[in-house]
Amino acid sequence: MAHVRARRKHPHHDAPDTSAQFRRLAGMPEGPDKKALRQEVVRAWMPMAARLARRFSNRGEALEDLEQVAHLGLVKAVRRYDAGRSSAFESFAVPTIVGELKRHFRDHMWGVHVPxxxxxxxxxxxxxxxxxxxxxxxxxxxxxxxxxxxxxxxxxxxxxxxxxESYATLSLDAALPGTEDGYSLLDTFGSTEPGFDQAVDREAVRPHLSRLPEREREILYLRFFCDMTQRGIADHLGISQMHVSRLISHSCARVCERVEADRAAAGRTAAPDPVGSATGA
CATH class of the missing domain: 1.10.10 (Arc Repressor Mutant, subunit A)
Known part of the structure; x- marks a missing residue:
C-alpha cells in the first residue's frame, strides 16, 4: 500500500508572522505611532509583494513599476485588514495585491482605449x-x-x-515583416494630394469666370492657361500692359468675392436655426 504523505502548508520565506503587530494596530488610535507601526508591517511584507509583481513580468511593463504597484496594494491591504478575522493576513493581502496589479494592466497598459x-x-x-x-x-x-x-x-x-490582438499598438516606424531596407508601416501611408484642393478651387471659380466679359475671360485664359506674359497679351490685343494688369487684378478680385459669397451663403444654409432649435420648430 502506497504511503500517503500528510499535506502540510509550506511556510513561505516571504510570509512573516506579524499577527502581534496587527493586534496592536487594532487597539491603537490614529497618530504617528500607529503610522510607524503600519510602515513596519508593510516593510515586513514587501518581499511577498515583490514576488507577486514578478509573476506579471515580461508583459511589457518594467519590473520596478510593477513592484511599486504591488507595494501600493500592500499598503491598502495593511490598512484594510481586520485582525479579528479568522483568516491570516496573507489570505487577505494576496488577492488585494494581485487585483491592484491586474487593474494596472487593465487601465494603463492598453495602447488604445478599450471599454x-x-x-x-x-x-x-x-x-x-x-x-x-x-x-x-x-x-x-x-x-x-x-x-x-x-x-x-x-x-x-x-x-x-x-x-x-489590440492590446498593444504597433509603431509606425516598425519594420514590416518580409521587407528590406527598413521599409516601415509609415511608408505604406499615402500623402496629401494637393491636386484635390486645386480641383475644388477650379470648380468654385468656373461659374463666375463664365459670367465675366468676353475680353476679360480671354485675358485670364491667355495669362493663366497659355502662360503668356502681360506684355505679350497687350501686344496680342493691341492695348497697354498697364490696362492688361488692371483687368487681371479686377477680374480676379471680382471672382474671389463671388466665391467667398457663395461659401458664406452655404455656411448660413448648413447652420442650424437657433430660434427653430429652441422652439422645436
Missing part, C-alpha cells in the same frame, strides 16, 4: 483559449469551442479575440 466590458471579454477568451491550447492538427481552438469553455456567445468571443 472595460471588452477588456473582461478579452481576459475570459484568453484564459479559455490558453486552457484549450491547440487542437490535434495544431490549430487554435475554434470560436465555438472557446465560447462553450468560457460561457460566452460566439459574437462575444469574436469581440474578445479582436481585443486580444
Amino acid at each position: 472595460r466590458r471588452v477588456q473582461e471579454l478579452r481576459n475570459r477568451v484568453r484564459s479559455a483559449g490558453l486552457s484549450l491550447a491547440v487542437t490535434a492538427d495544431d490549430r487554435f481552438p475554434a470560436t465555438a469551442d472557446i465560447a462553450e469553455a468560457a460561457g460566452l456567445t460566439e459574437e462575444e468571443v469574436r469581440t474578445g479575440l479582436e481585443a486580444w
Whole structure:
C-alpha cells in the first residue's frame, strides 16, 4: 500500500508572522505611532509583494513599476485588514495585491482605449483559449469551442479575440515583416494630394469666370492657361500692359468675392436655426 504523505502548508520565506503587530494596530488610535507601526508591517511584507509583481513580468511593463504597484496594494491591504478575522493576513493581502496589479494592466497598459466590458471579454477568451491550447492538427481552438469553455456567445468571443490582438499598438516606424531596407508601416501611408484642393478651387471659380466679359475671360485664359506674359497679351490685343494688369487684378478680385459669397451663403444654409432649435420648430 502506497504511503500517503500528510499535506502540510509550506511556510513561505516571504510570509512573516506579524499577527502581534496587527493586534496592536487594532487597539491603537490614529497618530504617528500607529503610522510607524503600519510602515513596519508593510516593510515586513514587501518581499511577498515583490514576488507577486514578478509573476506579471515580461508583459511589457518594467519590473520596478510593477513592484511599486504591488507595494501600493500592500499598503491598502495593511490598512484594510481586520485582525479579528479568522483568516491570516496573507489570505487577505494576496488577492488585494494581485487585483491592484491586474487593474494596472487593465487601465494603463492598453495602447488604445478599450471599454472595460471588452477588456473582461478579452481576459475570459484568453484564459479559455490558453486552457484549450491547440487542437490535434495544431490549430487554435475554434470560436465555438472557446465560447462553450468560457460561457460566452460566439459574437462575444469574436469581440474578445479582436481585443486580444489590440492590446498593444504597433509603431509606425516598425519594420514590416518580409521587407528590406527598413521599409516601415509609415511608408505604406499615402500623402496629401494637393491636386484635390486645386480641383475644388477650379470648380468654385468656373461659374463666375463664365459670367465675366468676353475680353476679360480671354485675358485670364491667355495669362493663366497659355502662360503668356502681360506684355505679350497687350501686344496680342493691341492695348497697354498697364490696362492688361488692371483687368487681371479686377477680374480676379471680382471672382474671389463671388466665391467667398457663395461659401458664406452655404455656411448660413448648413447652420442650424437657433430660434427653430429652441422652439422645436
